[in-house]
């Protein structure tokens with residue numbers, strides 16, 4: 437271990453930057469945020485306050501730090517999807533180790549550009565595929581490695597996005613249009629395809645996918661709906677009413693996500709104002725969204741195992757659910773419990789793998805413990821110069837992205853795609 441804490445530059449102090457920043461502030465012996473870049477004055481000020489930074493340690497643009505004298509070991513890059521490539525390449529060229537939010541980039545060419553820069557500069561590189569680092573993933577992989585269900589034959593994996601989350605991020609929000617962010621499968625489910633490869637432990641041979649935008653189209657707008665939920669007569673009965681969705685979070689005292697996306701300091705007044713005037717108050721049938729609201733992906737792995745993946749907006753909010761079917765047993769897991777049935781003994785065992793939410797800092801339990809697990813692994817890798825802690829290489833991350841692009845190609849072109 438390095439004696440001094442790993443020095444971190446936060447590139448982007450938005451929702452994700454704040455979560456990783458909180459992990460750092462909770463582990464001062466292991467890491468320290470020494471600089472923050474964000475053009476948003478409130479977010480920059482909040483991060484500076486949390487990390488005790490002087491004005492000189494803040495910037496409105498990451499370029500100021502990438503170009504200036506080296507001031508940290510690591511850049512944690514949490515800008516929006518289309519703003520990943522430029523900072524990732526620049527900080528890699530400047531010799532910083534990098535933790536990059538997923539997706540690496542919205543196109544395959546740009547993903548390769550980032551990975552080339554990583555390879556060329558021999559930096560420690562992590563992609564925030566946080567599900568890999570959730571404690572339940574480790575427990576699941578241990579069971580599989582111990583042969584508890586024999587050889588995996590098929591897998592059924594569901595990502596229940598949640599109707600309110602979908603309306604927030606993918607109809608009204610930052611990921612609503614593929615051309616300004618990324619296709620839904622890359623933006624939301626790149627994780628899942630990476631995770632399936634990780635859990636099955638084999639390369640994918642062929643992929644096919646179907647999906648579309650079923651509901652959130654202007655033609656489904658109910659009679660009498662207004663352009664803004666604050667003006668709408670259907671406000672109390674519409675499942676997707678922004679007033680109801682954000683009031684639920686206010687009422688629960690849950691002031692981080694998604695309310696901080698609407699306004700930097702959420703309270704009843706600032707949220708009401710955001711709903712009256714901002715993008716998050718729009719009727720879900722009067723937005724400029726185009727990403728899919730449901731998609732299935734079918735995968736065939738080397739060796740013949742198969743998997744299906746379903747992403748759907750039309751669920752309540754809950755963790756992913758996975759069924760694994762093996763030659764000697766089956767496993768069901770939902771991020772909090774793992775149920776293993778052994779065909780030989782006819783017995784079923786249930787393991788509790790729930791990560792309790794910290795009352796002091798609920799942000800640290802995000803992605804069923806995956807956010808904290810990722811930070812722990814990445815900071816250890818940097819401190820020890822042992823990339824084994826990250827558990828995945830830049831090439832593996834690239835392969836997972838390649839799979840997503842192939843699945844999207846299959847969906848768009850209506851054909852099965854063989855992975856090269």
Ligand SMILES: NC(=O)c1ccc[n+]([C@@H]2O[C@H](COP(=O)([O-])OP(=O)(O)OC[C@H]3O[C@@H](n4cnc5c(N)ncnc54)[C@H](O)[C@@H]3O)[C@@H](O)[C@H]2O)c1
Pocket residue numbers: 447448449450451452453473474475476479496497498499514515516517519537538539564565566610623803
């Ligand atoms: N790993 C996961 O599970 C997960 C979950 C959600 C989002 N994400 C990804 O994380 C990334 C960030 O998402 P978010 O919700 O935090 O977004 P966000 O919009 O809240 O944060 C992005 C921040 O980057 C800042 N920024 C813009 N230009 C900048 C510049 N030139 N220099 C420095 N900062 C700049 C913005 O002002 C903003 O505060 C996205 O790529 C998203 O897809 C990953």
